[in-house]
Structure formats: structure tokens, C-alpha cells
Amino acid sequence: MMMPTSVMGTCRETAQNISDYIEGRTPLFKRIRIRIHLGVCAGCRRWLAELRSTLKGVRMTRSAEMGIHVPPELRQNIERIFAKTLNV
Numbered sequence: 001m002m003m004p005t006s007v008m009g010t011c012r013e014t015a016q017n018i019s020d021y022i023e024g025r026t027p028l029f030k031r032i033r034i035r036i037h038l039g040v041c042a043g044c045r046r047w048l049a050e051l052r053s054t055l056k057g058v059r060m061t062r063s064a065e066m067g068i069h070v071p072p073e074l075r076q077n078i079e080r081i082f083a084k085t086l087n088v
């Protein structure tokens with residue numbers, strides 16, 4: 001499926017916003033772009049699934065929405081691993 005990146009965002013953008021996304025802190029328009037991107041990008045989708053299960057294993061405190069509190073050190077790790085994995 002071909003979509004302009006202005007609509008679906010990029011792997012780089014997804015990587016940069018992924019921890020906010022997981023924490024449920026992404027603004028709505030960004031959320032939508034990330035959702036669309038995840039819908040078309042199997043790489044990011046697989047990565048997000050792995051990330052979620054990792055976070056579950058670390059026993060994060062869940063807040064009301066879907067939010068998980070990600071400590072700053074872990075956020076950096078996440079972003080680094082993501083960037084490495086996707087080569088962005």
C-alpha cells in the first residue's frame with residue numbers, strides 16, 4: 001500500500017515518538033500518524049509488540065489510560081534500540 005509520508009509518518013518519526021505513544025502521551029494527530037504507520041509498516045509493528053512485552057516484563061506501573069510510566073533511562077534505551085533496529 002502506498003501512502004504519502006505526510007499521512008503515515010516515517011519509521012524515524014515513529015521511533016522518536018514511540019515511548020510517548022506507549023505512555024499514551026502523544027497528541028492525537030501524532031497518534032493517528034503512528035497508528036497509520038504501524039498499520040503499513042510490519043517492521044515497526046513487530047518492534048512495538050516486542051517493546052510492549054519487554055515493558056510488561058519490567059513490571060511498569062500502569063496508569064489510567066493505557067499509559068505505562070517509562071523511566072527516562074529506559075526511554076533512551078528504547079529509542080536507541082529502535083533506531084538501531086530500524087536503521088533510522
Ligand SMILES: [Zn+2]
Pocket residue numbers: 010011014037041043044
Ligand atoms: Zn516503520
